[in-house]
Amino acid sequence: MDQFVSTFTNKIDTKGRVSVxxxxxxxxxxxxxxxxxxxxxxxxxxxxxxxxxxxxxINGLVEDLAPYSDxxxxxxTALFGTSEILSIDQDGRIIVPERLREHAGITTHITFVGLxxxxxxxxPKRFETHLAEARQKVRDLRKLLGAGRRGSGGPEGARx
Amino acid sequence: MDQFVSTFTNKIDTKGRVSVxxxxxxxxxxxxxxxxxxxxxxxxxxxxxxxxxxxxxINGLVEDLAPYSDxxxxxxTALFGTSEILSIDQDGRIIVPERLREHAGITTHITFVGLxxxxxxxxPKRFETHLAEARQKVRDLRKLLGAGRRGSGGPEGARx
DNA sequence: CGTCCTCCCATTGACGCCCATAAATTCCCA
DNA sequence: TGGGAATTTATGGGCGTCAATGGGAGGACG
Numbered sequence: 157m158d159q160f161v162s163t164f165t166n167k168i169d170t171k172g173r174v175s176v177x178x179x180x181x182x183x184x185x186x187x188x189x190x191x192x193x194x195x196x197x198x199x200x201x202x203x204x205x206x207x208x209x210x211x212x213x214i215n216g217l218v219e220d221l222a223p224y225s226d227x228x229x230x231x232x233t234a235l236f237g238t239s240e241i242l243s244i245d246q247d248g249r250i251i252v253p254e255r256l257r258e259h260a261g262i263t264t265h266i267t268f269v270g271l272x273x274x275x276x277x278x279x280p281k282r283f284e285t286h287l288a289e290a291r292q293k294v295r296d297l298r299k300l301l302g303a304g305r306r307g308s309g310g311p312e313g314a315r316x
Numbered sequence: 317m318d319q320f321v322s323t324f325t326n327k328i329d330t331k332g333r334v335s336v337x338x339x340x341x342x343x344x345x346x347x348x349x350x351x352x353x354x355x356x357x358x359x360x361x362x363x364x365x366x367x368x369x370x371x372x373x374i375n376g377l378v379e380d381l382a383p384y385s386d387x388x389x390x391x392x393t394a395l396f397g398t399s400e401i402l403s404i405d406q407d408g409r410i411i412v413p414e415r416l417r418e419h420a421g422i423t424t425h426i427t428f429v430g431l432x433x434x435x436x437x438x439x440p441k442r443f444e445t446h447l448a449e450a451r452q453k454v455r456d457l458r459k460l461l462g463a464g465r466r467g468s469g470g471p472e473g474a475r476x
Numbered sequence: 477c478g479t480c481c482t483c484c485c486a487t488t489g490a491c492g493c494c495c496a497t498a499a500a501t502t503c504c505c506a
Numbered sequence: 507t508g509g510g511a512a513t514t515t516a517t518g519g520g521c522g523t524c525a526a527t528g529g530g531a532g533g534a535c536g
Contacts, residue, residue: 166516171491175516191317198455215319218432223373226359227457230450232431237447239430240322241339245492248515327527331481335526406483408525 158186160206160270165280167265173249174266180275181248183207192250194277195239196259201282203252203260205242206274252277318346320366320430325440327425333409334426340435341408343367352410354437355399356419361442363412363420365402366434373433412437 164177176184176192184192189208197204204210214235221228242250252262260279267278278286317339324337336344336352344352349368357364364370374395381388402410412422420439427438438446 169517169519171519173517178515189317193321198451198458211319215432223377224358227453229360229431230453231457233429233436233447233450234454236319236321236432237323237429237450241317243492246494247517249517251491329527330529333527338525407527409527411481 158183159272160275161272163267163269163283165265165267168252168262172251173245174252175247175249176244177268178248180268180270181244184244189241191244192242193239194242194252194256195235196256197276198234200276200286201260201279202269202286203256203277204274205277210274318343319432320435321432323427323429323443325425325427328412328422332411333405334412335407335409336404337428338408340428340430341404344404349401351404352402353399354402354412354416355395356416357436358394360436360446361420361439362429362446363416363437364434365437370434 160180160183162177162179164180166175166177168174184207187207187209189211192205193207193211194203194205196202218228218232218235221231240253240256242252244250252266256277257263260277261282262277262279265280267280267283269276269278269283320340320343322337322339324340326335326337328334344367347367347369349371352365353367353371354363354365356362378388378392378395381391400413400416402412404410412426416437417423420437421442422437422439425440427440427443429436429438429443
């Protein structure tokens with residue numbers, strides 16, 4: 157498996173450490189960054205995270221812009237400037253800096269959410285409501301799509 | 317990691333010294349310049365800084381312009397003329413000359429902002445507002461990128 | 477002779493490395 | 507196939523090292 161899947165909720169200990177789900181660590185190990193690249197999501201109260209693949213993608217975005225252009229500096233500021241490389245200790249734990257926790261409203265527990273090539277870190281309660289909204293949106297969307305295809309199937313394919 | 321990432325705010329002591337973030341020192345050490353190349357940003361109240369890689373890049377920019385052209389002289393003046401090589405002492409600290417601090421409005425604290433291949437020095441308060449603007453610009457920019465690039469693998473990193 | 481700068485040392489707090497425990501899971505073997 | 511052992515995972519805590527910061531001693535230069 158080379159993708160981040162499923163969700164896990166782990167506890168932050170008194171030192172601020174959290175275990176990274178084992179399956180996520182396996183994926184990270186394969187793409188050669190000893191650490192987790194992590195930054196605040198631009199439009200959600202959550203943190204985006206990933207490994208070397210994610211870094212490469214961001215590099216690609218920035219390098220496509222002209223050197224010394226405003227655009228490039230802004231993009232680099234918003235992405236690199238707000239990012240952290242979270243090192244994974246030998247027990248598979250990371251420390252999420254205060255600045256990042258604050259953006260996501262994280263206090264005692266963190267929910268790790270696999271999104272395929274990257275994953276997100278959420279405050280558990282917030283993720284619950286976010287998930288509910290996302291599912292509702294999918295249902296609405298499918299109604300529109302489905303209206304043209306078939307009469308009325310139950311909510312089947314797009315679930316979970 | 318061979319890139320400048322994340323932001324750090326450090327204090328200037330009574331002798332005018334500031335610690336360079338350890339992770340930035342690591343990156344600098346790898347690219348072989350004894351010190352930090354530093355000059356006022358062209359379009360922001362901040363200082364641009366980096367190592368040998370940045371110097372090479374700037375050389376490349378200047379050399380691309382016609383010799384003895386006005387453009388070339390202006391660019392060379394604006395960049396080289398206002399630059400300084402800041403030496404790093406054995407405790408990892410630099411002294412930022414008055415002229416440079418003035419351009420950035422720096423007084424007691426300096427915020428180091430990683431931008432990948434280079435980094436910037438900001439007055440902390442100013443950087444806060446600058447970051448907010450940058451994030452907004454990126455959100456707008458992403459809409460454009462996302463709309464146009466859908467098929468090619470997509471700007472995943474900047475989404476969400 | 478005083479100012480500025482370089483080198484060196486001290487302190488404090490954060491972080492990394494190590495070990496311990498408990499629960500859950502996998503594996504093995506009768 | 508059932509049960510027990512070994513492994514893995516999540517979590518807790520001790521301790522040494524390093525980074526950030528402050529301050530002093532010595533030297534160069536006006």
